[in-house]
Amino acid sequence: MFKQFSPNLIRRRLTSLFPAELIEDIARERDVVQRNRTIDITMLVWTLIMGFAVDGEARTIAGFQRAYSAATNQTVARSSFYDRFTPALETLLSDLLEHALEEVAVPHTIAPQFELFREVLIADATVFRLHRLLDAFPATHPDQSGAKLHLVQNATKQTIEQFQLTDERTHESSQLRTGSWLRGRLLLFDLGFYSFRRFALIEENGGFFLTRLKSNANPLIVGERRKWRGRAISLPERRLRDVVGDLRRELIDVTVEIEFKRRAYAGKQSTDRMEFRVVGVRNEDTDDYHLYVTNLPDEFTPRQVAALYGLRWEVELLFRELKSLYGLEKFETSDPAIVELLVVAALLTLTVSRALLGVFQERFPETVFPRERWAKTFRSVAQLILGDLAQSLGYPPPNLTELMFRDARQPEKSRLLLSERVAEAFMSPSNA
Numbered sequence: 001m002f003k004q005f006s007p008n009l010i011r012r013r014l015t016s017l018f019p020a021e022l023i024e025d026i027a028r029e030r031d032v033v034q035r036n037r038t039i040d041i042t043m044l045v046w047t048l049i050m051g052f053a054v055d056g057e058a059r060t061i062a063g064f065q066r067a068y069s070a071a072t073n074q075t076v077a078r079s080s081f082y083d084r085f086t087p088a089l090e091t092l093l094s095d096l097l098e099h100a101l102e103e104v105a106v107p108h109t110i111a112p113q114f115e116l117f118r119e120v121l122i123a124d125a126t127v128f129r130l131h132r133l134l135d136a137f138p139a140t141h142p143d144q145s146g147a148k149l150h151l152v153q154n155a156t157k158q159t160i161e162q163f164q165l166t167d168e169r170t171h172e173s174s175q176l177r178t179g180s181w182l183r184g185r186l187l188l189f190d191l192g193f194y195s196f197r198r199f200a201l202i203e204e205n206g207g208f209f210l211t212r213l214k215s216n217a218n219p220l221i222v223g224e225r226r227k228w229r230g231r232a233i234s235l236p237e238r239r240l241r242d243v244v245g246d247l248r249r250e251l252i253d254v255t256v257e258i259e260f261k262r263r264a265y266a267g268k269q270s271t272d273r274m275e276f277r278v279v280g281v282r283n284e285d286t287d288d289y290h291l292y293v294t295n296l297p298d299e300f301t302p303r304q305v306a307a308l309y310g311l312r313w314e315v316e317l318l319f320r321e322l323k324s325l326y327g328l329e330k331f332e333t334s335d336p337a338i339v340e341l342l343v344v345a346a347l348l349t350l351t352v353s354r355a356l357l358g359v360f361q362e363r364f365p366e367t368v369f370p371r372e373r374w375a376k377t378f379r380s381v382a383q384l385i386l387g388d389l390a391q392s393l394g395y396p397p398p399n400l401t402e403l404m405f406r407d408a409r410q411p412e413k414s415r416l417l418l419s420e421r422v423a424e425a426f427m428s429p430s431n432a
Contacts, residue, residue: 011388013359014352017103018045018096020393026095032088038080043072043390044089045096050386052326052342052349059330059342061085067383071390073398090341097348101159104355116297117208118184120155122312123193125172126319128329136336139168147339149328150175153315155188158354165343173198182207186296188312196260200274203295210309213278213291218242219256222275225298226253240278244289251302252280252289281306317371322346325375353378 006012020042027033027041051067052059065081068074114120130137130145139146146168152161164175172192183206194214202209218241228249235243235254244252256278262270279302280289292305300308322328326346331339357374360367391397 009359009363010356010385011392013356014046014385014389015392017100017352017355022099023092023096027092030088030092030095032084032086032092039068039076039084040072040393041092042393043068043395044084045093046386046389047071048093048345049348049352050382050389052345052382059327060332061338067386070383070398071386072395073390073402074395085338085341087337087341090337090344093341093344093348097344097351100348100351100355104159104351104358114156116299117156117186119157119161120186120188120311121161122153122155122315123151123172123176123187123189124153124312124315124319125150125175125192126323127168128323128331130339131332131334137167137339147343148172149319149322149343151315151318152176153318155311155314160347160351163347165340178202178205178207180205186210188309190312196258196274197262199258199276199293199295200260200272203274203276208295210292210294210296210305212309213293217293219258219278221254221278222257223255224253225255225277226251240291244280244291247289250282252278252291253302254278256293279305318350321372321375322350325372325379326350 023042023045024033033041047064047068051064061082062078065076065078068081069076125148127139127146127148129139130147137145137147148166148168148170150162150164150166150172152163153159154161166175173195176189176193176198178198178201182202186208187202188210191212191214194211199209218239221235221238221240221243224235232249233243233246240254240256254277255275257273257275259271259273262272277294277296278291279294280291281302282289290306292309294305296305296308326349328343328346331342333339333342353375356378357369357371360369360374387398
């Protein structure tokens with residue numbers, strides 16, 4: 001099997017994903033490339049992508065500069081490197097991310113029923129702390145700053161469909177717009193996006209949705225979607241919460257009527273009613289029901305509906321990978337524009353990691369690669385991959401002696417070490 005391990009496999013996949021010509025062409029369009037090319041834009045892009053995965057490195061420009069110098073074996077002035085972190089560079093990275101998300105899409109079908117949908121989408125958001133950005137990214141608590149990353153993940157293609165960065169105070173529900181784009185698509189979301197009006201709009205636009213039923217929701221049952229043997233409790237014309245405690249059946253599958261307010265128009269807001277499906281699966285440990293509200297058809301059984309909602313955990317794993325492995329919460333900058341740039345770079349890192357995972361899954365179909373284990377492995381070899389990419393672009397292998405000398409030496413000759421300061425105190429005539 002080991003004969004299949006081409007030493008150039010990773011390099012070939014990455015350079016086909018982002019050819020140097022593509023990076024340079026977009027950089028020229030976005031006015032990122034300067035006449036005085038002290039910084040190689042292609043290697044800068046790869047440094048931001050692979051440097052984000054380096055274990056233990058705070059997400060600072062100085063850290064990226066060290067990774068760039070180590071890969072290219074070049075000494076770069078700090079000011080020259082810092083000057084490249086501009087809004088134009090963020091636009092370049094965004095263009096590359098958009099390109100990559102199309103390239104790395106890996107369509108798959110979990111079950112035959114999924115053919116009913118064009119795509120399965122998962123909406124969620126996560127908060128991460130920032131450094132001294134109280135005005136640009138205010139948090140819900142005073143004297144803190146926090147950003148919120150809103151994502152729509154495409155579970156069908158295993159890619160990111162949409163993303164938006166806001167301050168922590170922005171509610172996630174405001175960033176998810178319903179419309180005709182949802183036609184034929186299934187949207188999974190948690191209670192942060194819960195809205196009866198949203199349910200209606202998804203239905204009216206030809207889409208599907210699935211979420212947990214709020215604990216304080218008590219809709220009117222208007223029909224049962226399956227028959228029960230024996231002396232089963234009759235549910236129609238009763239409120240769900242009023243009867244659920246008396247039920248002993250393993251499953252609940254009913255049609256409910258939900259009342260909600262439409263969006264205000266010309267100063268008036270009308271009330272409307274729609275029917276949806278509520279499914280319940282008894283939890284043996286807690287002896288109660290997990291209740292879900294949806295418009296999925298009956299071909300999805302209650303247990304399948306509950307299992308399908310579990311797919312929402314995919315986006316939680318994605319957030320955990322971004323935070324714990326790629327340092328989304330380790331930004332050390334007071335510039336909000338650089339925060340936005342680094343968020344795009346982090347998403348590029350994750351996308352590149354998934355692109356490589358796709359290659360290994362295709363090459364070794366009998367081998368299982370757990371997502372988190374893969375991400376940790378990718379992070380551990382990121383600097384090696386960056387060096388290999390640099391050599392493919394004509395840079396020599398690093399001079400390790402020079403590299404350690406340059407990075408470890410005291411930058412200011414006038415600054416004394418602790419032992420030198422103590423010795424100076426004893427040698428000075430004024431201290432005699």
